[in-house]
Amino acid sequence: MPLKFFLPALLLTVILAFVSLFVGVRDVSPLDLFAGAADQRDLMVLVASRVPRTVALVLAGSGMAIAGTIMQMLARNRFVEPSTAGTVESAGLGMLTVLLIAPDMPVIAKMLVAAAFSMAGTALFLSILRAIPLRSILMVPLVGIMLGGMISAVTTFFAYRFDLLQSMGAWASGDFSVVLRGRYEILWVAFALTIAAYVAADRFTVAGMGEDFSSNLGLNYRKVMALGLVIVSMVTACVVVTAGVVPFLGLIVPNVVSMIMGDNLRRSLPWIGLCGAALVLVCDIIGRIINAPFEIPVGAVLGIVGSLFFLYLLIGRRNRVA
Amino acid sequence: MIEVSGVSKSYGKTLVVDGVTLSLPKGGLTSIIGPNGAGKSTLMSMIARLLPMDAGSVVVDGLDVTNVSGDVLARRLSILRQDNHLTARLTVTDLVTFGRYPYSKGRPTLEDRDHVERAIDYLGLADLRHRFLDELSGGQRQRAFVAMVLCQDTDYMLFDEPLNNLDISHSVSMMKLLRDSARDLGKTVVMVLHDINFASCYSDHIVVMRDGRLFLQGTPTDIVRQEILSEIYGTEFRVHELDGNRIATFY
Numbered sequence: 074m075p076l077k078f079f080l081p082a083l084l085l086t087v088i089l090a091f092v093s094l095f096v097g098v099r100d101v102s103p104l105d106l107f108a109g110a111a112d113q114r115d116l117m118v119l120v121a122s123r124v125p126r127t128v129a130l131v132l133a134g135s136g137m138a139i140a141g142t143i144m145q146m147l148a149r150n151r152f153v154e155p156s157t158a159g160t161v162e163s164a165g166l167g168m169l170t171v172l173l174i175a176p177d178m179p180v181i182a183k184m185l186v187a188a189a190f191s192m193a194g195t196a197l198f199l200s201i202l203r204a205i206p207l208r209s210i211l212m213v214p215l216v217g218i219m220l221g222g223m224i225s226a227v228t229t230f231f232a233y234r235f236d237l238l239q240s241m242g243a244w245a246s247g248d249f250s251v252v253l254r255g256r257y258e259i260l261w262v263a264f265a266l267t268i269a270a271y272v273a274a275d276r277f278t279v280a281g282m283g284e285d286f287s288s289n290l291g292l293n294y295r296k297v298m299a300l301g302l303v304i305v306s307m308v309t310a311c312v313v314v315t316a317g318v319v320p321f322l323g324l325i326v327p328n329v330v331s332m333i334m335g336d337n338l339r340r341s342l343p344w345i346g347l348c349g350a351a352l353v354l355v356c357d358i359i360g361r362i363i364n365a366p367f368e369i370p371v372g373a374v375l376g377i378v379g380s381l382f383f384l385y386l387l388i389g390r391r392n393r394v395a
Numbered sequence: 396m397i398e399v400s401g402v403s404k405s406y407g408k409t410l411v412v413d414g415v416t417l418s419l420p421k422g423g424l425t426s427i428i429g430p431n432g433a434g435k436s437t438l439m440s441m442i443a444r445l446l447p448m449d450a451g452s453v454v455v456d457g458l459d460v461t462n463v464s465g466d467v468l469a470r471r472l473s474i475l476r477q478d479n480h481l482t483a484r485l486t487v488t489d490l491v492t493f494g495r496y497p498y499s500k501g502r503p504t505l506e507d508r509d510h511v512e513r514a515i516d517y518l519g520l521a522d523l524r525h526r527f528l529d530e531l532s533g534g535q536r537q538r539a540f541v542a543m544v545l546c547q548d549t550d551y552m553l554f555d556e557p558l559n560n561l562d563i564s565h566s567v568s569m570m571k572l573l574r575d576s577a578r579d580l581g582k583t584v585v586m587v588l589h590d591i592n593f594a595s596c597y598s599d600h601i602v603v604m605r606d607g608r609l610f611l612q613g614t615p616t617d618i619v620r621q622e623i624l625s626e627i628y629g630t631e632f633r634v635h636e637l638d639g640n641r642i643a644t645f646y
């Protein structure tokens with residue numbers, strides 16, 4: 074990986090993170106801060122809300138982008154990502170289950186329940202794919218979206234019956250304005266998992282070449298599938314529990330990076346993580362300034378950007394090996 | 396030595412490989428020939444543990460392929476299948492380097508790099524090495540896959556129709572390359588071929604499959620005969636002796 078490009082990109086992301094710290098309803102000026110002129114309340118806002126929010130954005134952004142990449146390698150399809158494979162919806166069902174049965178669980182336990190559900194949902198998705206003999210490229214995300222639709226229908230049904238539609242609605246569109254100190258730290262688990270993904274990068278690349286190539290190279294395909302499943306589900310669950318659904322990120326970023334530098338994950342994963350973080354930061358900043366003092370949730374901004382990009386992929390890459 | 400004993404495979408009710416027993420000696424080049432649907436690819440995939448068998452066993456140098464860890468076998472035996480389609484976008488160098496995965500687990504050493512360079516060189520891919528596989532022609536891609544398998548540097552190398560998509564000059568150099576690695580480096584090369592004349596001129600041993608069964612095996616002199624070929628394929632053949640080789644014509 075050419076370091077001479079990576080470092081500037083890293084710098085740009087850091088600048089974005091910095092900007093993100095100082096955008097918001099309350100004007101906290103960086104100059105005041107460094108001059109020591111910032112008052113106590115500014116500092117409070119910064120420490121309790123702005124810093125957690127920015128950190129959460131970075132962790133969730135890179136986590137979802139990397140989770141998307143791994144899904145694409147496992148499903149061997151460019152169009153899948155946690156929100157087109159039933160993963161996210163299953164995590165939602167898990168959240169609902171927690172709300173119904175044990176609403177006072179600590180965050181980490183909530184995350185684990187959500188992760189267990191999303192693991193089951195994603196495994197179901199992957200086994201459906203295995204069972205479909207002739208899987209055309211577009212069938213795969215369609216199956217995922219249908220599965221996701223079915224799972225969220227179940228969720229909605231029970232949420233409606235138990236009067237929890239409101240609380241379920243809150244996470245349906247990723248929103249980082251709710252992120253406060255003490256309520257986002259679980260995302261460090263997602264970060265640890267993305268590091269694990271990087272360590273295992275070559276395994277995922279080989280798995281992305283398919284089961285036959287993997288066996289030929291002596292890779293235990295099932296084990297790698299299971300590892301990927303755990304990483305994708307846990308990362309998704311962490312993000313869903315803290316901020317809600319961040320859609321399309323796992324689709325846009327891996328595809329753009331792959332077009333430019335290919336799929337050797339050892340090389341591309343750092344870029345994917347970085348671009349994921351940068352893209353969510355940008356979308357979040359846009360969401361905060363476009364309609365200030367009100368906020369548009371980052372999920373909504375990404376939804377728009379993402380659907381356009383999805384269309385572009387469908388139309389623009391029709392005549393390429395997808 | 397590869398010992399195949401009583402290997403069978405069926406899909407639903409159709410038996411596609413029917414109790415094949417066969418032993419392939421170490422060293423040399425063996426061709427497997429036979430009509431479409433004879434079960435050649437299925438047999439080869441089972442030998443390389445890509446496909447589970449319904450009955451029988453395959454033992455490679457004393458290792459039972461169904462039990463031995465994939466990792467160990469990957470340093471003994473490699474296979475290139477008939478159709479290869481990658482969704483992952485890799486460059487030629489990336490792909491070939493993954494041939495070293497069984498040894499380096501993705502952290503290629505200098506020695507691994509040497510293997511990669513040699514394989515790229517042997518298959519004339521130097522100018523294409525930074526291209527993505529989806530930007531290559533069919534024959535160029537096929538050469539890249541073969542380079543990857545060569546790079547794996549196993550004692551046993553199985554190729555299912557390695558000449559797919561290759562022009563005549565590349566077919567000849569590929570056959571020479573594989574024969575030389577059998578002769579000079581002591582490798583055991585097994586390949587499925589449709590071109591009888593390549594099989595005749597380059598093989599030490601020819602195995603004929605028909606209807607899922609082992610039909611015949613022997614040296615090119617034993618197999619490349621008018622009446623035998625005509626029976627295998629149900630087509631008229633004429634066999635000529637040319638420069639010490641047996642050449643079949645069938646037009």
Ligand SMILES: Nc1ncnc2c1ncn2[C@@H]1O[C@H](COP(=O)(O)OP(=O)(O)OP(=O)(O)O)[C@@H](O)[C@H]1O
Nearest residue numbers: 406411429430431432433434435436437438477587
């Ligand atoms: N997945 C499958 N499901 C059902 N039948 C199959 C499957 N794979 C192969 N077959 C059948 O098994 C038989 C043997 O197939 P195989 O691919 O081994 O033939 P082959 O000798 O390699 O032929 P070719 O020369 O065309 O490559 C064929 O009749 C084929 O239709």
Ligand SMILES: [Mg+2]
Nearest residue numbers: 435436437477
């Ligand atoms: Mg075949």
